[in-house]
Amino acid sequence: MSIFQAPPRTPEELEASKPLAISPEEVLAFDEDEWYRRAYRGSDAPQLTVRAVVMGTVLGFFLSFTNVYIGLKTGWFLGVALTACILSYAVWNGLRATGLVKGQMTILENNCMQSTASSAGYATGNTVVSAIPALLLLTVTEENPKGTSLPWPVLMIWILFLAALGVTLAIPMKRNLINREKLKFPSGTAAAVTLQGLYSRGEEAMKKARALFATAGVAALFPLLKDLEILKHKHPVTGKVDFDTILPGQSNIFNWMGKLVPDTLGAGVYRFFHAVPASMAPRPPALPNWKLSDYQIKLDHGLALVFAGMIVGFRITAWMVVGGLVLCFLITPPALEWGWFNALGKYVGAATKPGSAWKEIGIWCGAPLLVSAGLVNFALQWRTIVRAFTGLAAKPKTGGPFREPGERDGDGPRVEDPKDVEVPTSWFLGGVAVAGSGVAIVARLAFGVPLHYGVLAVGMTFVLGLVAARATGESDITPGGAMGKIMQLTYGVLIPQNSTVNLMTAAVTSGSSLACADLLNDLKSGYLLGANPRRQFLAQAMGIFTGTVATTLGFFLLVPNATVLTGVDGKDPPFPAPGAQQWRAVAEVFKYGIDNLHPMAQTALKVGLVVGAALALGESLAPRKIRRWMPSPTGLGLGMILPFFYPLAMFLGALFVTVAERVNKKWADRYVIPIAAGGIAGESIVGVVVQALNNFVLH
Numbered sequence: 001m002s003i004f005q006a007p008p009r010t011p012e013e014l015e016a017s018k019p020l021a022i023s024p025e026e027v028l029a030f031d032e033d034e035w036y037r038r039a040y041r042g043s044d045a046p047q048l049t050v051r052a053v054v055m056g057t058v059l060g061f062f063l064s065f066t067n068v069y070i071g072l073k074t075g076w077f078l079g080v081a082l083t084a085c086i087l088s089y090a091v092w093n094g095l096r097a098t099g100l101v102k103g104q105m106t107i108l109e110n111n112c113m114q115s116t117a118s119s120a121g122y123a124t125g126n127t128v129v130s131a132i133p134a135l136l137l138l139t140v141t142e143e144n145p146k147g148t149s150l151p152w153p154v155l156m157i158w159i160l161f162l163a164a165l166g167v168t169l170a171i172p173m174k175r176n177l178i179n180r181e182k183l184k185f186p187s188g189t190a191a192a193v194t195l196q197g198l199y200s201r202g203e204e205a206m207k208k209a210r211a212l213f214a215t216a217g218v219a220a221l222f223p224l225l226k227d228l229e230i231l232k233h234k235h236p237v238t239g240k241v242d243f244d245t246i247l248p249g250q251s252n253i254f255n256w257m258g259k260l261v262p263d264t265l266g267a268g269v270y271r272f273f274h275a276v277p278a279s280m281a282p283r284p285p286a287l288p289n290w291k292l293s294d295y296q297i298k299l300d301h302g303l304a305l306v307f308a309g310m311i312v313g314f315r316i317t318a319w320m321v322v323g324g325l326v327l328c329f330l331i332t333p334p335a336l337e338w339g340w341f342n343a344l345g346k347y348v349g350a351a352t353k354p355g356s357a358w359k360e361i362g363i364w365c366g367a368p369l370l371v372s373a374g375l376v377n378f379a380l381q382w383r384t385i386v387r388a389f390t391g392l393a394a395k396p397k398t399g400g401p402f403r404e405p406g407e408r409d410g411d412g413p414r415v416e417d418p419k420d421v422e423v424p425t426s427w428f429l430g431g432v433a434v435a436g437s438g439v440a441i442v443a444r445l446a447f448g449v450p451l452h453y454g455v456l457a458v459g460m461t462f463v464l465g466l467v468a469a470r471a472t473g474e475s476d477i478t479p480g481g482a483m484g485k486i487m488q489l490t491y492g493v494l495i496p497q498n499s500t501v502n503l504m505t506a507a508v509t510s511g512s513s514l515a516c517a518d519l520l521n522d523l524k525s526g527y528l529l530g531a532n533p534r535r536q537f538l539a540q541a542m543g544i545f546t547g548t549v550a551t552t553l554g555f556f557l558l559v560p561n562a563t564v565l566t567g568v569d570g571k572d573p574p575f576p577a578p579g580a581q582q583w584r585a586v587a588e589v590f591k592y593g594i595d596n597l598h599p600m601a602q603t604a605l606k607v608g609l610v611v612g613a614a615l616a617l618g619e620s621l622a623p624r625k626i627r628r629w630m631p632s633p634t635g636l637g638l639g640m641i642l643p644f645f646y647p648l649a650m651f652l653g654a655l656f657v658t659v660a661e662r663v664n665k666k667w668a669d670r671y672v673i674p675i676a677a678g679g680i681a682g683e684s685i686v687g688v689v690v691q692a693l694n695n696f697v698l699h
Helices: 011-017 032-038 050-074 081-098 107-123 131-138 152-169 171-180 186-200 202-226 265-274 304-312 314-338 354-360 362-380 382-393 425-447 451-475 480-494 499-529 533-558 578-592 599-621 633-640 645-663 665-698
Strands: 231-234 241-244
Touching: 011 107, 032 171, 050 081, 050 107, 050 304, 050 533, 050 578, 050 645, 050 665, 081 107, 081 186, 081 202, 081 499, 081 665, 107 152, 107 186, 107 499, 107 533, 131 499, 131 578, 152 171, 152 425, 152 451, 152 499, 152 533, 171 425, 171 451, 171 499, 186 202, 186 499, 202 304, 202 665, 304 314, 304 645, 304 665, 314 354, 314 362, 314 633, 314 645, 354 362, 362 480, 362 578, 362 599, 362 633, 425 451, 425 499, 451 480, 451 499, 480 499, 480 578, 499 533, 499 578, 533 665, 599 633, 645 665
Parallel strands: none
Antiparallel strands: 231 241
């Protein structure tokens, strides 16, 4: 089989490449034999063409920037397949209108294109919003406030091997989870439905594309106004040159509401955290009359977070706001009044402003809540875990009414033997050998992971990746974070007090699990459209290289040192990296031991673990009708480890969607995703450029 195919030119080739006459929803119900007879377009149908890969490479390169940008701001890593489908269709039609290209890109080519773009934009970037910035944060000291960054070649090789391992791990899972068990893989199904709609309702597709480009253009203006530091001014006393933006990043519109909490609240919370009777709790010292803006209760002037909230949804973002308010109203004031001590026992209460509470206090409340909720939710999926292993052990059918080349069944194409269509086992074995060895060797040389523990991490990744892939197929939620936490707990026991090993072994499982699930979503999309899985696998593999370059470049443009994660000179950090804060907190617990944490941190950690587990159990056991009203542990935890204006902005986006669905559900179903995707892409891509100018040109 040649790698690249020529675009369709003859009437026969165009006929073989046209969309199926049956809908993806109908194909969902086909068994494997029926799929080969009625849906499969054949190995000769043009799909993996040079133009499809080039388009996917270009789109994936820029979309990878959006995920690194949003991931460092919110902790979320968003799929890019739907965005890539709409963009590709619109861009290619625009190029055709100008005469720069000829011929319509077919639906199967567009499917291969989105596999390349999705691999580049999603499968390669998770580690740079979690383990890598967490590792950087752990190197920050008073003497070295910028921390110590990884050399870029090390990061690039590490990302490449993690993504390659994840993609190859998906090979033996595909036929069982997609062909035989017909798991839905909702994101992959949505991409197939979107592509079918684009090619059957062209005018509606162009309306969505115009909405996407319009919001992208508007959102792109905001980083230029609020982030580009082009104004210089000198301090009147010190003469120090400072830099400023045209517009402030946030506005203090809530200060009219007055003081945050009464002084008497401090003693009660102090007694709770320190477990002392009222008689032993002296009256707290007086604090400055902080304004609400001092607690980060502000209005953000960016749009990317608003658009991200439109995708995340109302329930989680609402509870993010609640979590942020709990931190501001109930935890921060007494913590500051009685003096806060960080993980190393250093007193920071007198010098710390309430605006830093999210990273100094909230982390010990929110991170354990998120960890315990994730692990409990994972354990509650025990049926999925059992099915993952029993399903893999089952032997797939290989029989069926496979016909000779040229024979047709009704209006369908000729039927081929699956062993000539599916990705062969030899590709899996070769890929795991190369990628697994690469992961273990880089882990040993760059991060000091003993070789046998590196090999163990690769082996555990296959087991946990199988569970993560099934969870994605059943629920569209890839528990990459939970997989990473399991590895952190495992290696916290095997190699205690080694934070680097703890983080990077967890990165193996988390990063590879997400890449594995991403490929299966793409293969599901191709399955519903009748695509050849081998060619789609090759398209995904090609995207890894582009994504590795773009992700590495994007990370170093945005995070040249740790100050952009921690803030400097009292300024809020542009990238709070909540995902990295969770990983760092778990690593620090194993490094120092729970008993060596400050008593208030110990209490906060224990309470967070209990509350997270209880909420996760409540979500699982509650009747479906009242489940949506239950507190979201994800929302509460994230609200405590982000500056408050981040959850507030996301909540406003989710609120807009909720109102829009009530007013005109048809409009919301049609335009919410294109509008949100365009806004995120517009601000993120320009935001990366702006941060690069700030970090390397203007300063």
